[in-house]
Amino acid sequence: MPVDPQIQALLDKGTGVPATHTLPVDVARTQYEARVALMASPAEIAEVRERTIDGPGGPLRIRIYTPHGTGPFPLLVFFHGSGFVLCGLDTHDGMCRNLCAGAGCVVASVDYRLAPEHKFPAGIDDCLYATRWAAAHAAELGANPMRVAVAGDSAGATMAAVAALRVRDEGGPSLCGQLLLYPVTDYHTPGTPSYSENAEGYGLTRDTMKWFWAHYLNDESESTHPHAAPLRARDVSGLPPALVITAQYDPLRDEGEFYAEKLKTAGVTTALRRYDGVNHGFMFWVGVVDKAGMAMSEACEWLRGVFADAH
Numbered sequence: 001m002p003v004d005p006q007i008q009a010l011l012d013k014g015t016g017v018p019a020t021h022t023l024p025v026d027v028a029r030t031q032y033e034a035r036v037a038l039m040a041s042p043a044e045i046a047e048v049r050e051r052t053i054d055g056p057g058g059p060l061r062i063r064i065y066t067p068h069g070t071g072p073f074p075l076l077v078f079f080h081g082s083g084f085v086l087c088g089l090d091t092h093d094g095m096c097r098n099l100c101a102g103a104g105c106v107v108a109s110v111d112y113r114l115a116p117e118h119k120f121p122a123g124i125d126d127c128l129y130a131t132r133w134a135a136a137h138a139a140e141l142g143a144n145p146m147r148v149a150v151a152g153d154s155a156g157a158t159m160a161a162v163a164a165l166r167v168r169d170e171g172g173p174s175l176c177g178q179l180l181l182y183p184v185t186d187y188h189t190p191g192t193p194s195y196s197e198n199a200e201g202y203g204l205t206r207d208t209m210k211w212f213w214a215h216y217l218n219d220e221s222e223s224t225h226p227h228a229a230p231l232r233a234r235d236v237s238g239l240p241p242a243l244v245i246t247a248q249y250d251p252l253r254d255e256g257e258f259y260a261e262k263l264k265t266a267g268v269t270t271a272l273r274r275y276d277g278v279n280h281g282f283m284f285w286v287g288v289v290d291k292a293g294m295a296m297s298e299a300c301e302w303l304r305g306v307f308a309d310a311h
Helices: 005-013 025-038 093-103 122-136 155-170 193-197 206-216 220-224 253-265 290-309
Strands: 047-055 058-066 073-079 106-110 143-153 177-181 242-249 270-279
Touching: 005 270, 005 290, 047 122, 058 093, 058 122, 073 093, 073 122, 073 155, 073 290, 093 106, 093 290, 106 122, 122 143, 122 155, 143 155, 143 290, 155 177, 177 290, 193 206, 193 253, 242 253, 242 290, 253 270, 270 290
Parallel strands: 073 106, 073 143, 143 177, 177 242, 242 270
Antiparallel strands: 047 058, 058 106
8 A cells, every 4th residue: 555645744744854863862852852743632631640759760750641530440551652762751642641531541651761871671670660650559540450551652562562571570460451552572683574665765764773772772682682672582471462553664564563473373362453554653643644543543442442351
């Protein structure tokens, strides 16, 4: 399928914007943050508040979104994407509001430490800690500790996948689902066919992924560690049910789909959905790109299902 016209219009708006991998980190962060102004207004919810907890590397901010209605609600611990290096609570505020309203759950969005200031595994240590904290404090968040899922987009989906692995291996809490939106699951080399097909021209490029990984890892030997690249995990059995969403014009498409197949083969209940005509990051554009709204609706419906199945 050709590129969706609504996605092409966004790509055209980005013509002339410097490529991420050519920029210093602080400039790249500012450039990504500027995208928020282009996004549509998100869904209405009841409340947003912030907590700062004592994380493994110092103070750790968590932004808590509460839906309309009467709790206790299910709880979704969310990790933002952008290559372990960029973005934060504000860039993903709209996505969290849409998930909160659409799935009828409390969302706890985690401001984990970023590279290159804090390299692997600092970010994932924060995400695991925050997941445990949120489950342990579910009652005060207006949530049900028996209905906890993790979610993220791109590098945040890596964090969600690895949090699920570590919770299984290192003890609790019990998770009822993992929502992985176009996840990073493996290193850029040797790469997959989609890394070559979509190397440039569709927003996220192979060169930008190389830039992200170079900032994130202490050295290349870590690229095979399953907490950096969950596709390398030897055993993915016993993990919570997963929904993996991928995009046709995304360098990361194949590794996301390979991870979904690995989960299925290990007996994990897994739904895989590829959206054609769209690129990496398309779910930012709910209200602008029709397929983004479709994918968000599908994600929220799936979350409602796994929350309902949890006991």
